[in-house]
């Protein structure tokens with residue numbers, strides 16, 4: 001039997017029902033060791049697993065080849081069972097791969113959406129399918145909950161670019177200037193800040209705090225490019241830090257020029273962590289939520305998303321009529337999060353994220369201040385086509 005062709009033509013459960021031996025089933029490679037763990041599941045693609053996951057596969061079949069599904073489905077099924085047993089939810093960031101984002105994520109979105117929902121969920125356990133600063137944010141907003149991260153080493157080049165001590169030095173150099181810290185920062189940095197922001201609300205939060213403090217200068221950290229892009233949208237003077245997202249800093253305006261030649265008519269959508277010259281030539285710019293919303297609303301024939309690779313896959317799942325060009329860059333930190341890691345974290349209740357109480361209390365004030373800033377229903381975009389403006393750039397001596 002040509003099994004792959006059959007996968008494409010009929011339901012997975014029907015195929016698996018015809019398999020009789022373990023050898024014919026898809027046993028997950030490298031899982032001999034897991035068999036010894038307490039309460040471990042049978043991680044192979046059985047008829048029961050196929051029946052339980054068939055409908056999920058329909059959601060992602062345009063981005064996950066049928067031949068790969070038997071590798072993912074046993075984990076997805078086992079994670080679903082473990083979530084019920086542990087009273088857990090999975091918060092999945094847009095940069096997770098589709099088998100995580102669409103198949104095990106209970107709450108999905110960008111940093112701001114996940115931060116809001118972390119505080120609202122009644123579940124007692126949160127598994128953060130994202131990087132460490134996101135798990136810290138969840139813990140800060142939900143101190144009574146157990147927050148797990150599948151891999152403690154899932155960091156972020158922005159979050160590691162600046163420390164609490166750096167922020168104290170910036171404040172000393174600029175007294176009476178409020179500090180807006182991007183949520184892509186450590187709890188310690190948030191604790192030193194007056195308010196947090198995400199790429200969805202960076203402009204609004206910056207203008208809001210300037211009005212509250214009655215000042216014309218604001219410190220926006222740690223992302224130099226986000227701060228420079230904010231500076232093009234406001235008349236405020238921006239002071240920033242030399243931190244960069246290693247995924248978005250790699251896009252250039254000449255990349256876009258080449259892409260426009262190769263894909264005439266395609267719309268170029270950029271994330272505001274890209275350098276300002278990229279935003280100046282993009283057709284639309286905004287946070288991950290704003291980019292997804294734009295595609296949903298405008299239904300373009302073809303788009304080029306200048307952001308992390310999995311974002312295109314995840315937006316494509318709900319927009320099958322749009323053709324996605326993927327000149328994307330992978331985030332090595334986000335990609336540390338896997339189905340196996342989520343499964344192991346839930347099975348063993350491991351990699352708990354803890355934030356020191358005093359730091360958490362101060363960081364919480366900055367995050368809650370951000371959440372209280374009134375925003376429209378839809379995430380606003382950045383106006384593209386604007387010329388770069390001067391900012392004051394600081395770095396460690």
Ligand code: SF4
Nearest residue numbers: 156157245246247331
């Ligand atoms: S995509 Fe950039 S900002 Fe997001 S986690 Fe990766 S390095 Fe950090």
